[in-house]
Amino acid sequence: xxxxxxxxxxxxxxxxxxxxxxxxxxxxxxxxxxxxxxxxxxxxxxxxxxxxxxxxxxxxxxxxxxxxxxxxxxxxxxxxxxxxxx
Amino acid sequence: xxxxxxxxxxxxxxxxxxxxxxxxxxxxxxxxxxxxxxxxxxxxxxxxxxxxxxxxxxxxxxxxxxxxxxxxxxxxxxxxxxxxxxxxxxxxxxxxxxxxxxxxxxxxxxxxxxxxxxxxxxxxxxxxxxxxxxxxxxxxxxxxxxxxxxxxxxxxxxxxxxxxxxxxxxxxxxxxxxxxxxxxxxxxxxxxxxxxxxxxxxxxxxxxxxxxxxxxxxxxxxxxxxxxxxxxxxxxxxxxxxxxxxxxxxxxxxxxxxxxxxxxxxxxxxxxxxxxxxxxxxxxxxxx
Numbered sequence: 001x002x003x004x005x006x007x008x009x010x011x012x013x014x015x016x017x018x019x020x021x022x023x024x025x026x027x028x029x030x031x032x033x034x035x036x037x038x039x040x041x042x043x044x045x046x047x048x049x050x051x052x053x054x055x056x057x058x059x060x061x062x063x064x065x066x067x068x069x070x071x072x073x074x075x076x077x078x079x080x081x082x083x084x085x086x
Numbered sequence: 087x088x089x090x091x092x093x094x095x096x097x098x099x100x101x102x103x104x105x106x107x108x109x110x111x112x113x114x115x116x117x118x119x120x121x122x123x124x125x126x127x128x129x130x131x132x133x134x135x136x137x138x139x140x141x142x143x144x145x146x147x148x149x150x151x152x153x154x155x156x157x158x159x160x161x162x163x164x165x166x167x168x169x170x171x172x173x174x175x176x177x178x179x180x181x182x183x184x185x186x187x188x189x190x191x192x193x194x195x196x197x198x199x200x201x202x203x204x205x206x207x208x209x210x211x212x213x214x215x216x217x218x219x220x221x222x223x224x225x226x227x228x229x230x231x232x233x234x235x236x237x238x239x240x241x242x243x244x245x246x247x248x249x250x251x252x253x254x255x256x257x258x259x260x261x262x263x264x265x266x267x268x269x270x271x272x273x274x275x276x277x278x279x280x281x282x283x284x285x286x287x288x289x290x291x292x293x294x295x296x297x298x299x300x301x302x303x304x305x306x307x308x309x310x311x312x313x314x315x316x317x318x319x320x321x322x323x324x325x326x327x328x329x330x331x332x333x334x335x336x337x338x339x340x341x342x343x344x345x346x347x348x349x350x351x352x353x354x355x356x357x358x359x360x361x362x363x364x365x366x367x368x369x370x371x372x373x374x
Contacts, residue, residue: 018261025254032247046240047233049200052168053278057271 026064033058033065089117089373090210090217090288092231094311095297096304097223100328100351100362102126104297105220106134107362108369109150112216115374118149119215125202125230126222129154134359149215161192161201199226203233207281210288216373219292224311234286235318241279248272289320293372296322296346299329309342322346324369329353 036054039045091108095101102124109122121143124131131152132139141156165188191197202222209217221227252269259266296311298304308325315321324347331353351365 014261018258021254021258021261025251025258028247028251028254032244032251035244035247046244047200047237048194048196050237050240050244050278052172054271054274055172056174057274 026068029061029064030068033061037062037065088212088214088217090219090292091295091369091373092219092221092289092292093295093297094221094224094227094322096299096307097128099297099299099304100326101297102130102134102220103358103362104295104326104328104366105218106131107359108366109152109216109218110359111363111366111370112218112373113149115370117216117373120150120218121209121214121216122150122152122218122220123209124152124154124220125157125206125227126220127157131220155202155205157198157202158192160205161197162188164201164204165191165197199229199233202226202230206230207234207285210285210292224307228311228314231289231320232314232318234282234289237282238279238286241275241282245272245275245279248275286318289318293324293369294320294322295324295326295369297326297328300327312342323372324349326351 034043036046036051036058039051045051091105093101093105105122105124109120112120122131129139131154135146135152137144137146137152139152139154141154141159143151143153145151206219209219221230248269248271252272255269256266294315296308298308312322325343326349328351330350347368349365349368351362354361
């Protein structure tokens with residue numbers, strides 16, 4: 001058998017197996033961003049000092065948080081996609 | 087070892103007079119390198135000592151320096167430093183210019199507290215023999231003093247969550263067979279936590295003096311303040327009753343001061359800070 005096909009199969013299965021983990025990670029990152037920048041959505045924020053000090057490190061979390069806000073409308077769609085329904 | 091004194095009390099009860107009187111007498115207790123700092127926006131140390139101050143530390147006599155902090159300047163410094171850090175991290179933010187907004191940002195909730203806290207932290211960690219801090223009126227003073235605890239509380243939760251994120255990332259990179267880089271954010275969080283804990287510890291090690299006047303308003307405020315201090319695990323070492331003898335001393339003995347040493351100062355006519363000093367022997371003994 002062509003070894004390339006084996007590689008493709010193995011990558012496919014690996015990706016399937018990490019999908020849930022990635023979803024969970026994205027959710028945690030988004031929660032982290034939310035906690036720090038909750039004033040963006042109107043929650044009481046932690047001390048400004050902390051949010052400003054940590055801001056430079058948080059590009060990824062902020063991205064995850066904003067992405068999640070966009071997906072909010074279709075969270076059901078995302079879950080069905082994740083569990084391969086429909 | 088450096089000693090720090092934090093003086094708390096309602097506006098106008100005599101915090102600054104007490105601070106000056108204590109500083110003047112402290113050299114007797116062998117504390118020759120004295121630094122008196124006023125955080126009170128209504129500065130009056132200069133008036134008490136009859137010198138004009140400029141918002142910078144100034145030596146009034148050998149081994150005695152006073153500083154009426156220019157809080158507006160401190161806020162500006164804090165905001166400018168933050169602006170510089172943000173610009174350094176996001177180089178593409180060419181339009182980012184905080185300068186034009188500093189006036190309005192300085193009115194944001196928490197800014198005054200944070201700026202004062204940063205000055206207080208540097209002072210506590212700084213050199214010297216004796217540091218006396220004349221705090222602003224109770225409400226603001228408590229919010230400043232509580233900051234290292236508030237920050238620690240948030241940092242605890244954030245560190246827990248961050249660890250969970252790092253753990254997930256580790257699992258992912260293991261499955262995908264790639265190396266895992268250190269998380270700089272977790273390091274930063276831990277560093278901030280250690281800094282907050284150190285400041286909280288140093289506040290805890292300071293000699294806390296609460297000054298009241300023998301009248302209900304100031305004593306009631308002291309009771310409320312003691313509750314807030316208790317939340318931080320702090321308890322004053324002394325409570326000073328100032329201006330005794332002018333109005334009648336309330337007959338009720340305030341039991342929330344139980345276990346705290348009392349210093350009484352009678353109503354003084356003229357040469358206030360010198361005469362006040364005569365009553366401060368127990369505090370000096372505690373410092374020696």
